[in-house]
Amino acid sequence: MNLADHLPALQVALPLLTAPLVILLRNGFLAWLAALVASGISFGLAILLTQAVLGPGVPEYAVGGWQPPFGISLNVDGLSALMLLLVTGASTLGLAGGRLSLRRDIDNRRAPMFYGAWLIALAGLCGIAVAGDAFNVFVFMEISSLATYILIAAGRDRRALSAVFKYLIIGTIGATFYLIGVGFIYMMTGTLNFADMALRLGDVIETRPIIIAAGFITIGLALKAAVFPLHIWLPRAYTYAPNAVTVFIAACSTKVAIYVLLRFNYGVFHGNLLGHSDLFSVFIVPLALSGILLASAIAIYQGNIKKLLAFSSVAQIGYIALAAGLATQAGLMAAQLHMFNHALAKGTLFLCVVAFVLTTRSANIAKLAGIGRRMPWTMGAFVIAGLSLIGVPGTAGFISKWYLVVAVMGVPGWGIPLVMAIVISSLMAVVYLWKFVETAYYGTPPDGDVSAMEVPLPLRLLIWSAALANIYFGLSPGLPIALAESGTGTLLGGLL
Amino acid sequence: MKLLGLFNYWVFAVLLMIGLYALISKKNLVKKIMALAIFQSAVFLFFITMSRVDGGTAPIIQAGVPDQIFSNPLPQVLILTAIVVGISTTALGLAIVVRLYEEYGTVEDDEILAMDRES
Numbered sequence: 001m002n003l004a005d006h007l008p009a010l011q012v013a014l015p016l017l018t019a020p021l022v023i024l025l026r027n028g029f030l031a032w033l034a035a036l037v038a039s040g041i042s043f044g045l046a047i048l049l050t051q052a053v054l055g056p057g058v059p060e061y062a063v064g065g066w067q068p069p070f071g072i073s074l075n076v077d078g079l080s081a082l083m084l085l086l087v088t089g090a091s092t093l094g095l096a097g098g099r100l101s102l103r104r105d106i107d108n109r110r111a112p113m114f115y116g117a118w119l120i121a122l123a124g125l126c127g128i129a130v131a132g133d134a135f136n137v138f139v140f141m142e143i144s145s146l147a148t149y150i151l152i153a154a155g156r157d158r159r160a161l162s163a164v165f166k167y168l169i170i171g172t173i174g175a176t177f178y179l180i181g182v183g184f185i186y187m188m189t190g191t192l193n194f195a196d197m198a199l200r201l202g203d204v205i206e207t208r209p210i211i212i213a214a215g216f217i218t219i220g221l222a223l224k225a226a227v228f229p230l231h232i233w234l235p236r237a238y239t240y241a242p243n244a245v246t247v248f249i250a251a252c253s254t255k256v257a258i259y260v261l262l263r264f265n266y267g268v269f270h271g272n273l274l275g276h277s278d279l280f281s282v283f284i285v286p287l288a289l290s291g292i293l294l295a296s297a298i299a300i301y302q303g304n305i306k307k308l309l310a311f312s313s314v315a316q317i318g319y320i321a322l323a324a325g326l327a328t329q330a331g332l333m334a335a336q337l338h339m340f341n342h343a344l345a346k347g348t349l350f351l352c353v354v355a356f357v358l359t360t361r362s363a364n365i366a367k368l369a370g371i372g373r374r375m376p377w378t379m380g381a382f383v384i385a386g387l388s389l390i391g392v393p394g395t396a397g398f399i400s401k402w403y404l405v406v407a408v409m410g411v412p413g414w415g416i417p418l419v420m421a422i423v424i425s426s427l428m429a430v431v432y433l434w435k436f437v438e439t440a441y442y443g444t445p446p447d448g449d450v451s452a453m454e455v456p457l458p459l460r461l462l463i464w465s466a467a468l469a470n471i472y473f474g475l476s477p478g479l480p481i482a483l484a485e486s487g488t489g490t491l492l493g494g495l496l
Numbered sequence: 497m498k499l500l501g502l503f504n505y506w507v508f509a510v511l512l513m514i515g516l517y518a519l520i521s522k523k524n525l526v527k528k529i530m531a532l533a534i535f536q537s538a539v540f541l542f543f544i545t546m547s548r549v550d551g552g553t554a555p556i557i558q559a560g561v562p563d564q565i566f567s568n569p570l571p572q573v574l575i576l577t578a579i580v581v582g583i584s585t586t587a588l589g590l591a592i593v594v595r596l597y598e599e600y601g602t603v604e605d606d607e608i609l610a611m612d613r614e615s
Contacts, residue, residue: 135574142581146588153592158599159615162608165592169519172532172585179539179578180512186571187546 007052008061008074008130011045011084012140014038016123019116028111031098035115039092039122039323046084046126053081054482060132066311068194073132078486083129083252083259085483088342089184090251091122097351097462098244099456101358105156105242115152118248128256133192134182137260138175140226143254144256145171148249154242161234168232170223174257177220184213185268188315194390196263198268214276217264218283224257227284228291229323231314238310239363243354246306250313250348255339257318265324266332277327284325285291292317296428300435302371305356307361308432309349312389315425316342322418323404327486330407336484338400341388345397348385348466352378355455355463369443377460379440388470391426396473399480401426412423504545511538523605525596529589534581540575547571 004416018038025031052058053076061074076084095118096463106114124144131137149171153164186192188209203212219230226234234254269276292315299311320342323335355378356371357363371378384395391401401422408418454460473480515535522528552567593603600608 135577139577139581142585146584147580149588149592153595161592161596161599161614162612165525165589165596168585168589168592169532173516173519173535176536176539178544181544183539184544184569250596
């Protein structure tokens with residue numbers, strides 16, 4: 001075995017083992033640098049894994065040499081690689097762009113602890129993406145969630161604490177529901193390994209515990225993924241978290257829950273439970289639709305740019321859930337692509353918010369009036385990412401919206417109404433983003449000062465490279481499409 | 497008899513619902529954390545019950561004892577991990593409650609909500 005074979009394990013072990021070392025550093029800057037380097041190397045590992053997935057494939061990794069289904073296995077397929085790219089990319093972006101903002105939010109004394117928690121969250125999220133069995137997914141989910149609560153609670157605003165308490169309660173209920181579901185499946189099949197589970201479920205098909213398990217797992221993960229109306233924890237948690245943390249968690253934490261949902265519902269249940277896909281669709285599609293429409297409408301009335309973007313995230317989760325709920329090949333493709341593209345757009349948008357708050361010290365839209373003229377570079381990037389969020393041709397968002405529309409058109413009888421809902425929601429996205437853009441370009445600054453006040457050049461460059469990535473993946477979407485195709489293939493197995 | 501045979505599962509369901517009900521209805525944050533602990537304990541009970549085999553002992557191979565019956569050790573190991581997760585969650589939750597008390601001067605959910613609305 002050479003080093004390349006150990007990549008799936010390294011992906012988790014590297015941030016996990018760096019975390020305690022970071023805590024030992026007694027200096028905020030050094031801790032930040034170490035965390036950034038670890039996160040950057042993780043991103044590099046994710047790129048190597050992606051290349052391997054698209055090329056020769058990544059062999060199943062048996063932890064400690066114990067062969068699955070008895071040992072713990074780590075599996076990396078197209079979908080996992082997509083998630084790994086998202087998670088490590090978002091973490092690196094948040095850390096690199098958040099230095100100045102985090103220095104203001106976190107005391108120097110506590111900074112090493114904070115960056116340690118960040119790396120543990122990263123390790124947990126990577127772990128979910130590579131884990132090949134249901135129980136390890138639970139453990140990694142809790143590792144990442146606990147660390148995420150700490151990151152959010154580090155916010156300066158005291159409302160961060162009440163927000164994070166709510167998130168802790170709801171997140172734990174979600175994880176516990178998931179654990180109950182896994183318990184029922186283990187009871188009937190005697191295995192926790194995803195691949196083995198899918199094989200053995202055939203023998204106990206249509207028994208009541210399995211159906212109950214499917215229910216518990218779906219609801220638990222929908223809570224974690226903030227599928228409307230289970231999203232109540234999300235807007236406040238995103239709003240009051242430190243800005244750099246919002247870049248990280250908004251881009252990937254809910255999507256990882258959807259990833260597990262896809263794994264279970266398609267990888268495990270889809271081929272085994274008669275009518276499961278129909279039930280899943282009937283459950284998830286109405287929720288997704290109401291999320292798409294209502295959350296977009298609520299976003300229009302928000303006075304805080306972070307809260308506005310958070311409600312927009314709930315709506316975007318709705319798109320992903322809608323696409324996943326269609327239970328077709330095209331739908332799964334659209335869901336995965338939208339996960340990738342939404343993370344790209346939302347990451348960039350929140351990074352711009354980091355820059356805005358850095359100079360104005362407020363995320364209130366009224367106080368940000370005139371910011372477009374004072375910070376033209378950052379605002380330009382915001383507009384590009386906003387266009388990607390809306391789904392304007394030439395940006396990444398267009399690709400996934402296109403796939404989504406094609407997928408819903410394939411639904412017999414419901415194609416046109418579903419497309420209408422997507423179009424209406426996209427128009428609402430235009431409205432809520434325009435509301436901010438209009439204030440930013442044409443509003444008068446509260447104190448009448450219109451002098452330029454851009455953020456430092458490195459941060460501006462980072463924001464622009466993130467914004468240009470939105471255009472790059474809009475013009476040449478080869479990579480996410482290849483990964484999504486590979487992921488769809490594994491999820492649906494030999495079914496299609 | 498069948499009802500009694502499923503006694504542990506009934507306890508699991510009842511505890512689970514007590515925990516969930518208290519989580520939703522109680523306003524006091526410490527009580528919410530207690531409810532969370534009950535909720536999680538119910539799941540631990542569920543896993544442990546599932547692993548039990550009638551007449552089974554601890555899975556240690558003893559020399560000279562043929563046809564030993566073991567309880568399934570795997571769920572117990574899983575629950576050891578889940579207990580650690582549960583403890584961490586409770587500890588973190590209580591730490592947040594302490595911080596909330598420092599900032600707001602109360603641990604009542606509705607009072608904190610009212611103060612949040614004002615600001």
